[in-house]
Amino acid sequence: MSKQLLAQRVKGIEPSGIRKIFDRIPKAKNPINLTMGEPDFDVPDVIKESAYRAIRDGHNKYTPTQGIPPLREAIAEYLRDMGIPFEEVMVTAGVSGGLVLSALSLINPGDEVLIPDPYFVMYKYMVRLAGGTPVFLDTYPDFNLKADTLEKAITDRTKFLMLNSPGNPTSAVLSADELDQIAEVLQKHNLFVVSDEIYDRFIYDGRKHESIASRDVPTLILGGFSKTYAMTGWRLGFAAGPAWLITQMTVMQQYSFTSANSVAQYAALDAFSCDMSEQIASLEKRRNLIYKGLYDLGFKPPRPEGAFYTFTPVPPGDTSESFVERCIEKELFLIPGNAFSQRDTHFRISFAASEETLQRALLVLETLKP
Ligand SMILES: Cc1ncc(COP(=O)(O)O)c(C=O)c1O
Incomplete structure (x- = not known):
């Protein structure tokens, strides 16, 4: 019994590569967390x-x-x-x-x-x-x-x-x-x-x-x-x-x-009347910070035009997982690109994090640059 009871259709349905990284964050002493798939601002008061x-x-x-x-x-x-x-x-x-x-x-x-x-x-x-x-x-x-x-x-x-x-x-x-x-x-x-x-x-x-x-x-x-x-x-x-x-x-x-x-x-019902432009402008500022930071280090991220992620090639010789492992050794948490792709060549950063967190991440990335 037990596992044999599982339906055929769930065979090969694996935990998301994002969850696997999340689960390791609590074990870090002072993690730099750029894994979030959600905004870092709060729900507007009027909605609450x-x-x-x-x-x-x-x-x-x-x-x-x-x-x-x-x-x-x-x-x-x-x-x-x-x-x-x-x-x-x-x-x-x-x-x-x-x-x-x-x-x-x-x-x-x-x-x-x-x-x-x-x-x-x-x-x-x-x-x-x-x-x-x-x-x-x-x-x-x-x-x-x-x-x-x-x-x-x-x-x-x-x-x-x-x-x-x-x-x-x-x-x-x-x-x-x-x-x-x-x-x-x-x-x-x-x-x-x-x-x-x-x-x-x-x-x-x-x-x-x-x-x-x-x-x-x-x-x-x-x-x-x-x-x-x-x-x-x-x-x-x-x-x-x-x-x-x-x-x-x-x-x-x-x-x-x-x-x-x-x-x-x-x-x-009160959401559509909320003006979110300040929050979006703040994310755009951080987009500029991380994009320029990565670029200046010699990474080659395509310029993020929306959402709040960068998807950047790993340095030569790395797979997405080996690169993310090297980052995690330095307490920097990112998502390996193979969680989102048939290719295994990129890493995802969420820039929905404070400027200070992004700066700390860039300091770590400086030690791992291509
Ligand atoms: C592209 C995309 N679609 C859907 C979702 C899920 O959204 P929801 O929270 O509305 O279920 C996400 C969440 O990360 C997403 O990035």
Whole structure:
């Protein structure tokens, strides 16, 4: 008994490479922690107050499966303001919840799902759990998906393209031109897209977020509150797209998550009016610090255009894991690139950390530079 009871489908589903590093941090005396996949600012007070109020007012019960109507309306207005078309909106248990519901609703055994590599850790496993096959589209060295890479990977088994711009772990942002070219290929082959836009507010250098959905491509947009308002623990996100899909995802939510967290939904009614520009500007400042710091040391990071990561090649002779081991010996905690990629050549830094922490990290990296 015991392990033999486990289902076939979980074979080869391994703990994330991020968790493995996290678990070692408490053992360090004075760790420099650049592993975080979440902002280092706090949830705005107005959202916290609204959560306390929601609990006191008795909003502690199940909500409608698709989410409370005023929040669905607020999300719809947010998307409309950005010029993003969709038919229906539902509230999910984080973008993670939306990813699971979309995979269960869309993927048949044997279907291929195109995933630009590097990718967010969950994508390949959610495809496998649903019985599909992840097909990785290599985007090195600049991490922007090229139309010809996409076109070459399309077969008669391709079910959809997974997009994530701004991206984790690369912080790359697809340009308007790149989106146009990708859209052209998708239209030609009549392909669907699942677009994870969780970092839509984290874009630097005065640029604005653009969605593939605004290019007349059938799209499921996944968005959330975790990063923008630092509500990672509240488990709240949304999915917007064609009615046929959102309706089915809502049914799948009935039999899985039931609904998103009730208190978080009521609190999020006050989120869209929060001005997060100061927090984003502060991250942009730290982006500049770490990018220049790495560059001056002889590392060659592509310039992060959004999110809050750098994804940088390791020095010659190292794998991502051997380099991260050398960093951990000096109490610097980073994530090896092979947690996010079929390649084993880069390391991820999260710059959602204090300037002092970033400076300490650069001092360690100086001793390990190429
Ligand atoms: C690209 C991407 N998608 C989804 C998620 C998960 O988001 P949520 O907290 O809304 O489930 C993350 C979290 O790190 C992410 O980086």
